[in-house]
Amino acid sequence: MACTTILIGKAASFDGSTIIARNEDSPGGQFEPKKMHVVMPDEQPRTYTATASHVVIELPEEPMRYMSVPDALSGHGIWAAAGINAANVAMTATETITSNERVLGADPLVEYRPARGIEGEEGYEPEQVGGIGEEDMVTLVLPYIRSAREGVERLGALLERFGTYEMNGIAFSDADEIWWLETVGGHHWIAKRVPDDAYVTMPNQLGIDSFDLADAEGPRREHMASADLRAWMATHHLDLTLRPGNVGFAAGAEAPFGVADTFNPRDAFGSHSDSDHVYNTPRAWYMQRCLNPHDRWDGPGAAHTPESDTIPWCRVPERKLTIEDVKYVLSAHYQGTPYDPYGKLGTEATRGLYRPIGINRNGQLAVLQIRPDRPESCRGVQWMAFGSNVFNALVPFYTNVDEAPAYLENTTERVTSESFYWANRLIAALADARFRENSAHIERYQEKVGALGHRMLNETDAAVAELEAEAAPYLLKDANERMAATLKTETEKLLGSVLYTTSLAMKNAFAMSDN
Numbered sequence: 001m002a003c004t005t006i007l008i009g010k011a012a013s014f015d016g017s018t019i020i021a022r023n024e025d026s027p028g029g030q031f032e033p034k035k036m037h038v039v040m041p042d043e044q045p046r047t048y049t050a051t052a053s054h055v056v057i058e059l060p061e062e063p064m065r066y067m068s069v070p071d072a073l074s075g076h077g078i079w080a081a082a083g084i085n086a087a088n089v090a091m092t093a094t095e096t097i098t099s100n101e102r103v104l105g106a107d108p109l110v111e112y113r114p115a116r117g118i119e120g121e122e123g124y125e126p127e128q129v130g131g132i133g134e135e136d137m138v139t140l141v142l143p144y145i146r147s148a149r150e151g152v153e154r155l156g157a158l159l160e161r162f163g164t165y166e167m168n169g170i171a172f173s174d175a176d177e178i179w180w181l182e183t184v185g186g187h188h189w190i191a192k193r194v195p196d197d198a199y200v201t202m203p204n205q206l207g208i209d210s211f212d213l214a215d216a217e218g219p220r221r222e223h224m225a226s227a228d229l230r231a232w233m234a235t236h237h238l239d240l241t242l243r244p245g246n247v248g249f250a251a252g253a254e255a256p257f258g259v260a261d262t263f264n265p266r267d268a269f270g271s272h273s274d275s276d277h278v279y280n281t282p283r284a285w286y287m288q289r290c291l292n293p294h295d296r297w298d299g300p301g302a303a304h305t306p307e308s309d310t311i312p313w314c315r316v317p318e319r320k321l322t323i324e325d326v327k328y329v330l331s332a333h334y335q336g337t338p339y340d341p342y343g344k345l346g347t348e349a350t351r352g353l354y355r356p357i358g359i360n361r362n363g364q365l366a367v368l369q370i371r372p373d374r375p376e377s378c379r380g381v382q383w384m385a386f387g388s389n390v391f392n393a394l395v396p397f398y399t400n401v402d403e404a405p406a407y408l409e410n411t412t413e414r415v416t417s418e419s420f421y422w423a424n425r426l427i428a429a430l431a432d433a434r435f436r437e438n439s440a441h442i443e444r445y446q447e448k449v450g451a452l453g454h455r456m457l458n459e460t461d462a463a464v465a466e467l468e469a470e471a472a473p474y475l476l477k478d479a480n481e482r483m484a485a486t487l488k489t490e491t492e493k494l495l496g497s498v499l500y501t502t503s504l505a506m507k508n509a510f511a512m513s514d515n
Contacts, residue, residue, distance in 0.1 A: 002027065004283055004357050005095045005202035006326055007171055007178050007194050007314075010372065014322045018173040021326050021367040022092040023389065024069070024081050025359060033072040033421055034081070034364040035411040036384055036397070036404040040065055044143050051077035053112045053130030055162055063143035067382050067399045069364050072411035072421065080138035082366035084380035084399040087146045088175060090368035093137040094168035097182060097206045098271035098280070106236035107185025110163030131163030131186065137170060148172035148179045152191045152224050155181060160226055163187045169202055175372040175379065179224075182206055184269045188232060190216070191224040198314040199291060199321060201329075203283035203357075206270030209313045214261040233259045233268065240267045272309045282306035282339070282354035287329040291317045298337075306339070306354055323383060323394065324450065326367050331358035331389035342435045358390040360428070364421075365389055369396075377472035378464045381457065384408060387424030391431045391442055393449035395487055396457055398476035405484030420484075423491050430498045437501050445494040449487060456483050 008019040026032040044063040049056050066085035070078050082092040112130030117123045132140065140158060145151040151172035163186040170181045178194040180202075192208050194200055200207070213230055216223040226232075233239050241260040285306045289297040292315060296302050304311050333356040338346025341356065367383035380399040385392045386408075397404070411421040431438040460479040464472050 002204055002279075002355075002361075003095045004204070004287075004330060005092070005169065005171065005200070006287065006329060007173075007180060007200040007202075008321050008326070009178060009194050009196040009198050010176070011196040012199055012317055012321055014320045015371065016373060017369045017371045018090075018175065018178050019321075019323070019326060019367060019369050020090055020092055020171040020173045020178060021330060021365065021383075022082060022095060022171070023330050023357065023365050024363045026361040026363050028361070031361055031425070032079075032363050033411045033413070034069055034386060035072040035421065036382075036408040037068050037070055038065065038401060038403050039068050039080070039083075039139075039143070040402060041143075045139075048136070048140060050130070050132065050136050051075075052133060052135050053110075053165055054127065055129045055132060055136075057132075057140060057158070057162065059140070060144055065402070066138075066142045067380075067404070068138060068142075069366050069384070073413055077135035078139050079135050080142070081364065082368060082382075083138060083142055084368055084370070084382055085142050085145070086400070088370055088376060088379045088399075089142070089145050089147060089151065090173045090370055090380070091138055091142045091145075091151055091171065092366060092368060093141075093170040094134040095170070095202050096134070096204055097167045097169045097202075098204065098273070098276065099167045099185070099206060099269060100271050102236065102238060103185045103269050106232065106238065107188055109165045109167075110186045111165045130165045132158060133164055133166050134168060137168070145172070148174045148177045149224075152179045152181050156189050156191070156224065156226060159183060159189050160187055167206065169207065173368065173370055175370045180208070181224075182208060182265070182269075184226075184229075184265075188226045188229055190226075190229065190265055190269075193222045195314060195316075198316050200314045201284045201287040201311075202313075203280045203287075205276060205280045205284075206266055207313045208265045209310075210262060211265050212262050213259065230259045238268045239263050266309075266313070276309070277307035278353065279355045281308060281311060282334070283332075283357050284311045286332050286334055286337070286357065288312070288315065290329050290332070291321065291325065294318060323367060323369070327365075327385070327389070327394045327446075327450075329357065330365055331392075332356065333358050333390060356390075358388060360388050360432070362387060362389045365392075365394065367394060374461060375464060375469065375472070377469045378461060378476060383453070385424070386421040388428040388432075391428040392424045393446045393487075393491075394453070395449060395483065396453040397480045397483065398460070400473050401477045401480060402473065403477070405480050407484040407488050417492060417495060420487065420491065423495060427491070427495050427498050430495075430502045434502045434505050437505070438498050441494060441497045441501065445490060449490055452486055452490075453483065 064086040067083035068080035110131030113128035181191040
C-alpha cells in the first residue's frame, strides 16, 4: 500500500521517547475501513494461513498480547498494520517500497499462482504458494519479540524461509532502539539502526542510503542483513560503488571482485524512476523542509528539490521533535509552496503536480511512542487518527490494556457517526469541499483534542505512579475510555460545524428566505 513513515530516535524526540509512525493509505480509488483492536493471546492463531498468498506458517505457543489496527471488514486478511506488545516493543508494517529489474531478476518475488487445469488430467499444475507480505507481518512477528532487534531477527528469518511477494519497509522500536528493515527481492533483506539523534523519512521508496556490510557480518551494532547478502550481490553485480579495480572480473577469475564493505543500498536495490519524482521524493523533500527549515530547499541554489534522488534517509533535526511535528508532516499537503492543492501560490498545474502526504485515502495513522522514563506498566502509548490526516486529530491511548475503546473498535461496513473512523471520513469529505471556510473549525478541533490527550497522559501517569503494577491496566483502560468519550463529543461537535458551513455553500442556495 502507499504509505508515508517517519522514525525519531530517542535523543531527537522531545521527551527521550523512541517514536515510529506511519500513514496507512489505501490504493487509488479505495478506502479501506480500519479499527483499533487488542489481540489477546487466546485470539492469536497457532497455525497462520495467509489470505493473499495461501502460505501456511506454524507459530509459537506463547504469544503476547498486542495492540493492532486491522482492517475492519473481513474476507481479505488481517492487515494488523501497527501496534505495541506487552513487552513494550512496537512495530509498524509495512511501507511499500521500490526496487529495480536487476534485483528482481536476481531474487524474484515469491508470488502466489493458482492451480491450472483439472487435477488428475494432463497438464494440471498445482497451486504455487506465495511468500509473506504486508497482510501478514505484524501478526507473524509482534506477539513474539521482546526487543526491536529481535523483531529484525524474527522477520529476517521468516523472509529467508518463506520469501515475500512485495518490496516492503518495516520499523521496530523499544525504549532504547529503532530499527528499519527493507526487503530486497524475494528472500534478501537489510536492516539499519536509526541513530539516536536523527529522524528518518520514508515515502514509498527503498530509502537506506549507506550500509556497512562488515558490521552486518560481524558485531551487528548498527546493521543487520541476510547472511549471504555479500555473495549474492557479487554474483549479480549489484554493488554500484565506484572504486579502483571494481570494473568487472580479475584476469582469469571466475567471479567478480568483491562487494564494498560500505555501499549505497538505494543505488544497488532501489529505483530512480520518473514516477518517483512525482509520487515519492516530494514527500521526503517536504518533511525534511519542515524539520530542517534553515536548509536551502527552494530556488536555484537549493541543495535538494522535490525531484532529487539524493534526499538523505536520515538527518539530525534543528530541534527536538514532538508528537505534533509528526502529525503535521504526516498530514502535509505542501503548505506554503506552489504545490499545495488547497493553496493560492503557483498555478493550477503546480497545485496538482505532486502526491500529498495527507491524502484523501489515508486510512489510519499510528504513532507508536515508547517512553523510557515511565514504568513498564504505562510505557507504551499508541496515538491514533483515522481518515484523511488533513482533517483529523491525533489521540493517545495506553496499550497495556485488554481491549480498545468501542468508539475506535466498532468500525463496520455501515457508515455511522458512532464510529470514529466513519466520523472522520464524513468530516473530511464535507470540509474538503469548502476548505478555507472549514479550516478554522479543523484547527481548533485538532488543538483541543491534542491538548486533552496530553492532559490525560499527564494525569494518568501521575496516578499510575501511586499504584502497584498489577493494578495499572485497570486505570489505563478507564483513562482510555474517558479519552474516547471526550473524543466522541468533540468529534461530533466538529461534524456539526463542518456540516453547517458546507451546507451554506450548497449550489441550490437562494438569497430570498421564507421568513
